[in-house]
Amino acid sequence: MNGIDYSQIGSAMLGTSLAMRFLDINLEIAKKDPKLSQILKFTWLWVFIFLFGAELLKLKFITEHIYNIVGLVAIYIVYQYRQEPVARMLGTAIIPSVIAVFLRDITKFIFPVFYKENDDIIGLIFSFTVFWLLGFAFYTQRQVKQQRIEREQAEQERKIMEAKKQELEYQVAERTAELRKQKESLEIALEELKITQNQLIHAEKMASLGELTAGIAHEIQNPLNFVNNFSEVSVELCQELKEELDRENFDKEYIVEILGDISKNQQKIAHHGQRAASIVRGMLQHSRASTGQKELTDINALADEYLRLSYHGLRAKDKTFNADFKTNLDADLPKIELIPQDFGRVLLNIINNAFYAVQQKSKLGIEGYKPTVTISTLKLEEEILIKISDNGTGMPESVKAKVFQPFFTTKPTGQGTGLGLSLSYDIITKGHGGSLEVESNEGEGTVFLINLPIK
Structure with a gap:
């Protein structure tokens, strides 16, 4: 036991333990191969057992080349992690030492004399390779430390970015939920708006029907009066005819005269009856829901009819109102296909x-003012022009620019829905492929121009 060199064993244990620990830490073997890391932590124990056994067995070859064996183990470990930049740097550092040891041992074994004579030089070379290895080791450690710092910074930045990402995802989720609620609220509001719009359109149609009905009631009174009057006269004539026939010597010429009067009365009754029936048909046609079917229509007759009905409808609501209404209708105007209910x-x-505008102006008490509404028709080359003009209050530019917008009205609350001209514009432009324009001067009057294609 006294022959054992404990100082050599101790130095070998310390050197190999430091070398393996260096590799373990800088190659981060504990993260990649925990089992190997555990083995390297107890390198000192393996070296002690290895050298102590070699000393007991007098295996001088092993004790003399322990550092070579440790070097081979280190090279093997570095080779296993050769993909790592640190491992490549360590490999560069170890190569000169390996070569120096290899040459030293070969020279010592093959050329012992040369080795003894140049022992100092060989030792110097070997020392240089050791310093080279230590220098690279320190440099590698600094690099590893710098990389570790950079990784830690990168990891911190990653955590910060991950936190920001989660915060943004949370904000996006909150915003998405808020937008979804807003969308649902808007859909509900839109549905309610559609319902309200349909109610307003229905109210506009009913208001239009009410005004039309008032005009019809007044207009239909005239033919009914004629029918009643001529019926009464015809009854009286029939009574006279019966009395004359009851006489023995009746006057034939007088009977013929009475029959002629009765015939004329019946013709007038039939004429005014047809007139009343025409008015009723117009009312029913207007009140009936549009079928969307276009029919050949006499625009002149339609314009004349609605001009009088509108006037009498306004007169039915305001007995004090009076106005002139005129027509200037083109006799050569052809019938064109349109939807009578909608165009009416x-x-x-x-x-x-137009009548409302002249009525409002007449209330101003302007001396010499005579309210007038005129409707004209004219056949152009490929279009029919309908012009409805009045000498009423007119419109400023600000009003004229909005007159076809839905729900825009200048009438007092309760007297207009603001949908009449908007619906009229859609009926003419979208339903009949025409155009509807307005010309107006404030205080002078307004002209609406309707252009309809003949074909």
Whole structure:
């Protein structure tokens, strides 16, 4: 036991333990191969057992080359992690030492004399490789430390970015939920708006129907009066005819005269009856929901009809109102295909507005003012022009720019929905492929121009 060199064993244990610990830490073997890391932590124990056994067995070759064996183990470990930049740097550091040891041992074994003579030089070379290895080791450690710092900073930045990402995802989720609620609220509001819009359109149609009905009630009174009057006269004539026939010597010429009068009365009754029936048909046609079917229509007859009906409708509401209404209708105007119910609503709405404008101006008490509404028709090359003009209050530019917008009205609350001209514009432009324009001067009057294609 006294022959054992404990100082050599101790130095070998310390050197190999430090070398393996260096590799373990800088190659981060504990993260990649925990089992190998545990083995390297007890390198000192393995070296002690290895050298102590070699000393007992007198295996001088092993004790003399323990550092070579440890070097081979280190090279093997570095080779296993050769993909790592640190391992490549360590490999560069170890190569000169390996070469120096290899040459030293070969020279010592093959050329012992040369080795003894140049022992100092060989030792110097070997020392240089050791310093080279230590220098690279320190440099590698600094690099590893710098990389570790950079990784830690990167990890901190990653955590910060992850936290920001989670915060942004939370904000996006909150915003998405808020937008979803807003969307649902808007959908509900839109549905309610559609319902309200349909109610307003229905109210506009009913208001238009009410005005039309008032005009019809007044207009239909005339033919009914004629029918009643001529019926009464015809009854009296029939009584006279019966009395004359009851006489023995009746006057034949007088009977013929009475029969002629009765015939004329019946013709007038039939004429005014047809007139009343025509008015009723117009009312029913206007009140009936539009079928969307276009029919050949006499625009002149429609314009004349609605002009008078609109006037009498306004007169039914205001007995004090009086106005002139005129027509200037083109006799050569052809019939064109349109939807009578819809186009009738357009005419009635615009004419009602015209009479309303002259009625408001007449209330101003302007001396010499005579309220007048005129409707004209004219055949152009490929279009029919309908012009509805009045000498009423007119419109400023600000009003004229909005007159076809939905729900815009200049009438007092309760007297207009603001949908009449908007619906009229859609009926003319979208339903009939025409155009509806307005010309107006404030205080002078307004002209609505309707252009309809003949084909």
